[in-house]
Amino acid sequence: MTTPTETPATTTTRTMLAIEGLTVGYAGAPVIDGMRLDVPHGAVVALLGANGAGKTTLLRTVSGLVRPRSGRISLDGQDLSGLSVEDRVRRGLAQVPEGRSVVSELTVEENLHLGALWKIPGRSARRAAVAEVYEAFEPLARRRRSMGHQLSGGERQMLALARALVARPRVLLLDEPSLGLAPRVVAQLFAILRDTAERTGLTVLLAEQNVTSALSIADRGVVLGLGEIVADAPAAEIAADPALRHAYLGF
């Protein structure tokens, strides 16, 4: 028997990343304590909080680099518990860690092919995936023969992002991509990110200390403080809350 309150089949708010009862720590007190978070399919979520709030720890736990003490993380309904980093990547997770790591001794194009190598079978399919990424990242297309070490900071970050996207992940975890970049470069990078999310339905969890920039492209903002989520609301609401900004975001 079906109940009258059943969710309609046309619902567009499917949860892509579900975090339940998550507790993570190193030595001593937990950094994340009993967290619950739902990231809807196709949403861009800004993960905010002061330095040391646990943003990187959360991203690394989702990607499988850090093992939680307890709790459950699922991707599109599939439990990720116990899966290796590689298995999570195969299921559609991609992480761009802090520090825009690209291979300095390879060209832009070779870096992009490397990003596709294990995830997209067949040379011609990989070439198509790289070509697709160039359409969104025009500055990289112009620099395709340049070596990684010849790129500016902004171009390196763009390449790190493009390299993660070339494998067409379902969920992208980004750790402070704006760090050390000029405002104009951040705006360009974030515009590409927003555009890609809209075009492809990519779900993004974007950890940032650059609160204003992150909220300007995010659908939702999630604020971490003292091991838990202190706010989870539409981006505009977070941006307009002076008490929240003052207490947890430092401005």
Ligand SMILES: Nc1ncnc2c1ncn2[C@@H]1O[C@H](COP(=O)(O)OP(=O)(O)O)[C@@H](O)[C@H]1O
């Ligand atoms: N590898 C680690 N070993 C021990 N403590 C860590 C480690 N990584 C982070 N921490 C601690 O966990 C807390 C959260 O850090 P982190 O997740 O890096 O926060 P954020 O990215 O928000 O700045 C901090 O107190 C930090 O010192």
Ligand SMILES: [Mg+2]
């Ligand atoms: Mg961090």
